[in-house]
Amino acid sequence: MSYKNSQRLGQVFTVGEMFSGPGGIGTALNLVNYKNSRFDHVWATDYDLDTAKTYKNNVLKNCPMAKFICDDIKKINIDDLPIVDGLLYGFPCNDFSLVGEQKGFNGEFGPLYTYGVKYIERVNPLFFFAENVTGLTSANDGKAFKKILYDLNHAGKYGYTITANMYKFEEYGVPQTRHRYILIGIRGDLGLKFQVPKPISRMITCKEALANIPLECSNQELTKQSEIVKERLSYIRAGENVWQAADRMPEYLRLNTKNTKISQIYRRLDPNKPAYTITGSGGGGTHVYHWSEPRALTNRERARLQTFPDDFIFYGTKESVRKQIGMAVPVNGAKIILEALLKTLLHDDYPHIEPSDGYYMAKSLTNSGAKKYQINTKKTPNRGL
8 A cells, every 4th residue: 555545543753853853753653652763873974983982772772773973974875874764854953044144055055955865865865854943944045945945845756845934933832933944845756845834832831841950960070160150140140141240340340343233142041031043153251141140151051951852862072962962842832843744744634824935846747747736835935946
């Protein structure tokens, strides 16, 4: 019986994950089970050794047959990657991020999305899950987003019906203001369209998220704060950054920088709100600061804000772990999206909302078998696809 004509209760959908990171999406995938159906890891790739160790020892610890390839994607033969039902695909965001030069396709990382397209062209998986930062839509004057959508929409034998949405993860059970684009593509011949799951009813504060961390948890090393940093923090109220506190601060504690008033610099959390965005890099003042204690958060606290479970162990130096956590997709948010994807594949409905950037429909329109696709640009008429 073909997939198209069956709801296949008890179905296991195999997945591969390209640019895996430490395992935010992978951990979420392990938590999804609906009507005895689930996803199953077959392979994953990443180029960083610490990240690979973290992923293998957490996400794949109960998947003895799964394969992890630790190498630069440019050196991996895409034709050698095993065939799976779905591709998880968090292509590197460095050149699309709003924090930085935003080189887009002109940078080192921007063109790496094409390796996922190559895999899709070869395998024609049932679905893909592609994730990137909100800066994706403005990189290269907006042309990068159009090009990526076009390539994924037309990929493979059938093309893909894509649901493009900018998720505000604080609306999906994540105690952090974190916004990311996620493109869910369903193979065109399946006749299915992914719907954006409806947000949950209540936001979770960072104070709630950081309560009662067990002493035995890993990755709780404290940052050694200098006395001047502690004194500077003493003048900064909960929710404020260093510039908002400047008027009450002695001159020697103020930052004498020009045109760099990034809101996260020495910014303390507001205990009554979700945290601001956890980042993976940055110098002094960017480590995320406790609302009442004069210190930066520990990596375990950052992991809590990214909704990693407490038994998830990150490997590497403290700064390597910080980078891994900051680059990850929040587990709870990814879980809600993956559950909705599984329900879609099983032809089940669920509460949903309209996507921020619309649907991009892929259909074969000729009897000859030649590819010709009609794209629905509802809500995004200026995309120019």
